[in-house]
Amino acid sequence: MNDSNSLLKGSLSAIxxxxxxxxxxxxxxxxxxxxxxxxxxxxRITEGAIYPSLHKxxxxxLLISFTEIVEGRNRKYYAVAPGQExxxxxxxxxxxxxxxxxxxxxxxxxxxxxxxx
Amino acid sequence: MTTTSHQQKxxxxxxxxSLSCEYEEIQDELYDHFLTEITALMKNDISFTDAINxxxxxxxxxxxxxxxxASYIAMIKKQGKVLYKQFASQYFMSFHWxxxxxxxxxxxxxxxNKLPFPFIAINILVxxxxxxYGMWYFKKWRLEGEYRSxxxxxxxxxxxxxxNYYVRPLSSLSSLIFVFNHTDNPIISFLTTVVLYLAVxxxxxxxxxxxxxxxxxxxxxx
Numbered sequence: 512m513n514d515s516n517s518l519l520k521g522s523l524s525a526i527x528x529x530x531x532x533x534x535x536x537x538x539x540x541x542x543x544x545x546x547x548x549x550x551x552x553x554x555r556i557t558e559g560a561i562y563p564s565l566h567k568x569x570x571x572x573l574l575i576s577f578t579e580i581v582e583g584r585n586r587k588y589y590a591v592a593p594g595q596e597x598x599x600x601x602x603x604x605x606x607x608x609x610x611x612x613x614x615x616x617x618x619x620x621x622x623x624x625x626x627x628x
Numbered sequence: 629m630t631t632t633s634h635q636q637k638x639x640x641x642x643x644x645x646s647l648s649c650e651y652e653e654i655q656d657e658l659y660d661h662f663l664t665e666i667t668a669l670m671k672n673d674i675s676f677t678d679a680i681n682x683x684x685x686x687x688x689x690x691x692x693x694x695x696x697x698a699s700y701i702a703m704i705k706k707q708g709k710v711l712y713k714q715f716a717s718q719y720f721m722s723f724h725w726x727x728x729x730x731x732x733x734x735x736x737x738x739x740x741n742k743l744p745f746p747f748i749a750i751n752i753l754v755x756x757x758x759x760x761y762g763m764w765y766f767k768k769w770r771l772e773g774e775y776r777s778x779x780x781x782x783x784x785x786x787x788x789x790x791x792n793y794y795v796r797p798l799s800s801l802s803s804l805i806f807v808f809n810h811t812d813n814p815i816i817s818f819l820t821t822v823v824l825y826l827a828v829x830x831x832x833x834x835x836x837x838x839x840x841x842x843x844x845x846x847x848x849x850x
Contacts (some may be wrong), residue, residue, distance in 0.1 A: 540661045559663065559692035563699035570703035572710075578656075586664065603774040 523556065523564045525606040528573065528599045536577075537592040539565060559627065565589055573598060631667055635676050639663055642684065646693040654700040658693065715837045720832065729822055729827035 530545055531537060537545070542565075543556045567576040568589075575592045578585045591599050631639075639662050662683050669679035687693055719725060760781055 535747055538660070538663045557688070558686055559688040559695065562657070562696040566696075566699040566703040570706040578653075581660075585653075586660050587657045617706065624719070 522606060523560060524568055525603055526556075527561075527564060527568060529591075529603055531574070531591050532596065532599055532603075536588040538586055538588050542589075592623060630668070631663065631676065635666075636663065639666065639680065642680065643693070646690045647697045648694070651697075651700065651704070654697050658696070711837070712834075715834055718835060718837075724833065725826060725830070728825045731825055733822060734816075 526546060528535050530542055534545075534577060539558070539561050543558065543561055546556050565574065569576055572592055573595050576587055576589050578587050580586070640655075640659055643658050643662065646709075647655060647658075662680075665677065665683045666679040669682060670676060674682070687696075
């Protein structure tokens with residue numbers, strides 16, 4: 512596991528919500544592969560992390576799940592719960608705000624006024 | 629390359645042996661993940677044995693699988709508690725409870741102790757058989773994982789019918805006969821009848837509520 516993966520764990524629920532709000536419904540393996548594909552394999556959600564996050568979001572009522580029979584077996588899909596799109600959006604905004612604040616700390620030059628530089 | 633039925637059984641057994649096996653739904657979810665990933669690995673010329681080891685280790689072995697199962701059980705319990713609270717407040721706020729209470733009073737004042745003995749005996753026998761069947765059925769229902777998913781509509785419907793049309797009237801009748809014959813205190817027998825009537829109605833209403841809301845809020849089988 513590289514260092515980016517440990518940072519990823521904290522943002523996992525926001526990533527899941529974002530992916531589901533874009534794609535409608537996805538299953539666990541699909542979410543893992545999607546993150547891997549989007550980051551050219553740099554980031555990889557471990558299976559041990561994805562399912563507890565999905566279950567937590569479902570228990571909070573942010574996600575719903577449904578099962579379909581695919582190739583003779585049950586496949587469980589997750590989707591953003593109806594009426595929870597707003598809450599999802601606010602969580603994503605919160606994450607974006609946090610990233611912005613983190614950027615200010617990590618890159619203090621952005622805090623300086625143009626005249627100071 | 630696709631997996632053989634023997635290989636699929638191996639995958640399922642591995643998951644089954646790694647979990648405490650209380651809920652079928654989580655086993656199915658993990659099985660689907662394992663099978664999809666193993667099939668993808670085998671397409672890249674990785675042997676089945678290597679593929680299953682890779683996926684199992686990626687999951688973190690049995691400790692992580694148990695942790696996933698624990699998170700699933702925590703979710704089920706949380707959902708159950710939320711639904712139960714919603715149900716309890718709706719039940720008592722809607723004054724629905726007045727109906728079984730009034731029926732209990734009505735049943736109490738009917739002179740059941742004057743009914744012929746064979747009628748009473750048959751009813752008590754049927755009542756106990758139904759209760760035993762109900763207990764056995766509920767245990768089976770839980771063990772098969774249907775407790776959460778309600779994925780067998782026919783069986784579930786049967787449970788509702790049994791509770792509605794057999795357990796409710798029979799339990800009231802039998803308890804009434806029992807208290808009439810075993811207590812001289814009319815207040816105790818009156819309270820027993822009314823409370824039992826209310827308890828059975830509460831249970832039936834709860835079962836119906838859970839069935840409806842669980843289906844809406846969680847798993848649907850296509």
